[in-house]
Amino acid sequence: MFIPELVSNIKSVLQELHIDRAVIDGVVSTLERTTDSLEGSRFPDLHVPESAFGSSSTGTQLGYHHLKAHQVISDTLQGLVADLNGFRDGVRRAEQLVATADNDSATDLTRTKSAVELMVDASTFAEGDRRNHESRNRNLGHDGVTP
Numbered sequence: 001m002f003i004p005e006l007v008s009n010i011k012s013v014l015q016e017l018h019i020d021r022a023v024i025d026g027v028v029s030t031l032e033r034t035t036d037s038l039e040g041s042r043f044p045d046l047h048v049p050e051s052a053f054g055s056s057s058t059g060t061q062l063g064y065h066h067l068k069a070h071q072v073i074s075d076t077l078q079g080l081v082a083d084l085n086g087f088r089d090g091v092r093r094a095e096q097l098v099a100t101a102d103n104d105s106a107t108d109l110t111r112t113k114s115a116v117e118l119m120v121d122a123s124t125f126a127e128g129d130r131r132n133h134e135s136r137n138r139n140l141g142h143d144g145v146t147p
Contacts (some may be wrong), residue, residue, distance in 0.1 A: 024095050028088055046070075 047070065050063030 024091060027091055032088060034084055 048063070048066060050060060050067055053059035053063040053066070
């Protein structure tokens with residue numbers, strides 16, 4: 001699974017579940033510590049010369065393959081650091097998206113509630129009905145019959 005797909009899956013989960021801020025902070029902290037320790041690694045700088053395995057043809061060949069394997073590991077670790085940074089950034093972005101969605105939903109619900117309250121208030125304030133009743137009582141009497 002590629003990092004963007006993984007981040008997308010995490011976003012979906014965070015949108016569906018209420019994730020504790022402390023858990024997200026813990027994940028980000030772990031990613032940062034791991035990334036820092038990998039970035040601070042001296043592994044790419046540690047080279048064993050090809051001649052360290054002897055001057056025989058087998059020693060030279062082993063030294064050559066060791067050097068190539070070392071480069072593969074070094075490149076892989078650099079890729080891993082980039083992936084961890086991307087994953088950490090994805091977790092942070094997902095957290096921001098969830099917070100924004102929560103705030104937007106709260107704002108929308110507040111607006112809807114206000115609109116409903118205004119409609120309820122408007123429907124209970126029947127000025128036309130009140131005036132009609134007052135006018136009928138004043139002009140027609142209580143039973144609606146003209147005197």
